Amino acid sequence: MTNRTCLILLLCLILVGAVAQAAPPERERQNVYGITPWTGKEYGGTFAPAGVDKIYLLADTDHVLNTLETEVYYWPITKEYMANWFESREIIDGKLKILQDGKEIALLERQPYAHLYPQGFYAGASELITGEDAKRKYEEYQNAVEDYWEMADEFRKTQAQYEREMTDILEEVMETGRTFDEHELPVPPKEPVPPIWYVTGVIESFIVNLPAGEYSIQTIDSSGNLVPDTEKKLKVFEGRRTGVAYQIIPESKWTRPEQSNDISQILYLEGERTMYMKAVHASEYNQHDYLRMTSLEKPLAGKGAESAYMWVHLDEVPDAKVQILEGGKIVQEISPKPYFVSQSPGYTLGYDIVDFDPDAPELQGREPSFEAMKLQIGPGSYQIRVVNGDGEVVKGSLREVRSINTVSAWQLYLLSAIPAVIGLIVVLRRRIIRRKLLGTTA
Amino acid sequence: MSKLVQKFNTVGVITKREIKSTIGSLGIYAAASLAFLVANLFVRSNLRGVAENGLMVMANPLNYPLFIAVIIGATYLALTSTISVSRERDQGTLEVLFYGPVDSITYIAAKFLEQLVAFLGLIVVYIVGFFAISKLTNFGLDSSFFAMAALSILLAASTVAFGLLLSTITRSARTSVIVLLLLLTLFLASDVVAGVLNSMSAKDMSVTMVYVRVAVDMINKGLKWISPFAYLNRGIAAIGLESSKHLLSSIGASLLYTGVLLSLAVYLLNKRGVRR
Structure with missing residues (x-):
């Protein structure tokens, strides 16, 4: 076989492969x-x-x-079953x-x-x-x-x-x-x-x-x-549990919000921080069951997650206000307001989050980027909670907010060494006592 | 004196002697230091995370470091109990003891109680240490921390019982230690991997990861009743859900598990005898 024949055969094989790849998936009436x-x-x-x-x-x-x-086929690219609803759908x-x-x-x-x-x-x-x-x-x-x-x-x-x-x-x-x-x-x-x-x-x-x-x-x-x-x-x-979840938009990275889904999830801050919050009702579901419910056409959805749970954010708490408490006393009550994220002009990266004023000339014809409650919290330990339109505290909305202390590594490692030091003292003391006893008996 | 009282006295005497020995040796203190050292690595990582992000949401940032410290402490005690039983058999001490008022029940009970008392001391040290860490960092200590500390006693009990059972099954101290460490690593790894996989977004998971998750889930289902960590997790989950029914059933199951392990240890010690 010449090199040319080999090349032609190889090209034919590639073409056959390409045709096979492009073949539509087999449809089955189901x-x-x-x-x-x-x-x-x-x-x-x-x-x-x-x-x-x-x-x-x-x-x-x-x-x-x-x-x-309908006609059903398996679409390997997204690994899901598809139904040909547009061409074939009989009740x-x-x-x-x-x-x-x-x-x-x-x-x-x-x-x-x-x-x-x-x-x-x-x-x-x-x-x-x-x-x-x-x-x-x-x-x-x-x-x-x-x-x-x-x-x-x-x-x-x-x-x-x-x-x-x-x-x-x-x-x-x-x-x-x-x-x-x-x-x-x-x-x-x-x-x-x-x-x-x-x-x-x-x-x-x-x-x-x-x-x-x-x-x-x-x-x-x-x-x-x-x-x-x-x-x-x-x-x-x-749902296994229901409560109020917070979507927290840190001022320093508004595109990457944090979430606090249940009462045990504490907000830790460093120094004085500004953040924007939304309070939403949330329910915790079994991850497997929930994902199977929403994506039954995907055979892999929820697989292996039978023992896992997930929080699902539902609708926003209507007429919500956030109260900040310090030592059990309300120090601030914040209502939601619209905000606009203004990108820095030119090639410089960065942005400013400003109050959305529809009458401001630079914001004419624009929509607010988001609506939330703005919190500015300094160092200390606080609690936050949501009150509804009637001024009642919404159940499950209490969260702790704590600012961390700056601790150098050596302080923590020194603390770790204390039991070993005590142990050394105990062992040395025992040895000294034993020697003394041996000396006395000798 | 009734036989039962005599047995209690024997258990008391051996337990006291063993506790004195534990307190007087450096091992338990070194284990506590190691536990704090590793726990503080996690504390430091959490601190760094908050400092870098400015704001972080965390659920009980001292609970996981405590969990690590508990594992180190419980593993140390399980190891020492395993080694001590195997060594006493190798050296013939066990045989000598059994010529006296000691039998398999009193022996296993004394070994178990000694380690449990040692762990109680350790947990007090942990609570004091973590209280100091909390004051230093301002990381919160809430009721779930103390509940976890209390539940960890059950974890330690089942881990020590597991170690005692292994020491009665295997011939040498070295084999006991290797088997114990391997099994504890398997239990812990499956627990940690399952936790990590469950925290990952299901939407972005590749097919390989889905199959890994299915495999890990199946392994965990199998280990659910033999891993001491699974019992602790069930207890912690029950506290998080504020379900006293689930908490009581988890405590009951853990106690039952420990009882079964200790009974098996007694049975095997009787069956195999105390000679080298």
Whole structure:
């Protein structure tokens, strides 16, 4: 075989390899559960393909489950199962049977539901609306949108009329040189604001809300038969602990906030420090169960974390104020304010965190970088806690704040040597006594 | 005098003699110094962390150094008990003792009590030392610290019992020491590695790390009932959760574990005899 033949063969092999690499993953039609779990702070999205035998959900809250037929494939790059929802998504008719200890405890029918986003689709968490309320809310939203378009149409017409009138006035000014008083000028029309809130279209699914426990679920068709691959175990779990967590933004590195999740987590400072704080409700969940709930499509999610727990930050404590206590007495009460991070101009790295003043010329058209409570704490030992709008201390919000003392290494190591020194003294003393005793007997 | 009272007296006499010997030798003091030295390395690292970052959130920064100090102290005592049993057998002392009013129960009980009393002394020294460190650094000592100090007595008890059991299983002092150190290192390493892996963000974990975590979790599930550190961790977790039910069950399980180890040690000593 010549060198040229070898080279051609090698190129062919590389090409075959490249084609194999680029081949799309094999798709398989499966009966799956589409799941929209409430994660404690928002509605997530995952699905249970045929290979997953257990679903995880939070206790005592509404979750959306839907039995669907779709194409499933494994995507090795992100190591997860994917569903081809856009090309293949068929609803499997039937009812959802829920069993506990082998006994049927509920037989759910699909019911209409919609997601309401009070602060817009891209901001804040959504709310789940079910039944007739969902239909009503969706209609309300459609009406609001239609009203907006009507107002926008009206605005376009009045704007055109206004511009025409202004053009006539300008022409008259240019021709005659006559000046107009302000009251003689037409009033510009006001642009309508589109509805910020958003409601998704109403669809039907199973709404599952169960107390903590072990269950099993299955989809039953109209003839009462089990739909293949729809029998799954269901673990409904609850938080181990709840409390208030602090998100602490140090002034010196605002992009790397610290977190204090429970009462044992003390804030240690060196010298006088400025920090910005947000207080949020938090729940501690089993890491394995929580990650399986949110990412069931990823076979590795939560694996090996059965005995680990994680804090999940939920919504901010509303109308929160932070109180600083020294020796049990309140020395300061701080309310949240908006702040703006102003980058240093030029090539110099650095920034300043300034109060956000929307009327300041340099901040016109800008949004605040964050809203938080600013704490300036000097050396000493303090406590902080959160009070709500009614002035009541929020349970689980107490934290200690301590500034450390500067200690040189030799002080600590000297302390370590003390037991050994005492030991030496004891041993030497014993030897001296023994020698004396031996001397006496001799 | 009843047999039971006689046994108590024997245990008391041996325990007193052993305690005197422990207090009079340099070993326990050197172990305490070493414990403080290693603990202070962690304290210093925490101090440096706060100084460099300006602000740090830490849960009980003196608890982990205390845990390290407890491990060093308990391991030292387990080692000395293991060595002393093996040496006494090698030198024939054990045989001589058993000609007198000493039997396997009194012997194991005395050895165990002596080390436990020594550890109680050690824990008092630790509390005083850490109190001084707290005053020096302003790192807080809260109730969880004292709870951990109290629970560490159970850790020491089970570690010493573990050492005694090993000394009755193995033939020589050297083997006992090696096996004890290997097992304690395995228990501690699995505990520390599991802690580190659980504190890592699950989102950023590579596939290899996920499998490592699964393996470590499985090992820990297996070691859950034989590692003295697992009992301590369960107790500390129960304190953190303020669950008296879990705390009591963890204390009960730890006491039961120690009792089983001591019973096994007595059984094996009886079975193998006291001759060289």
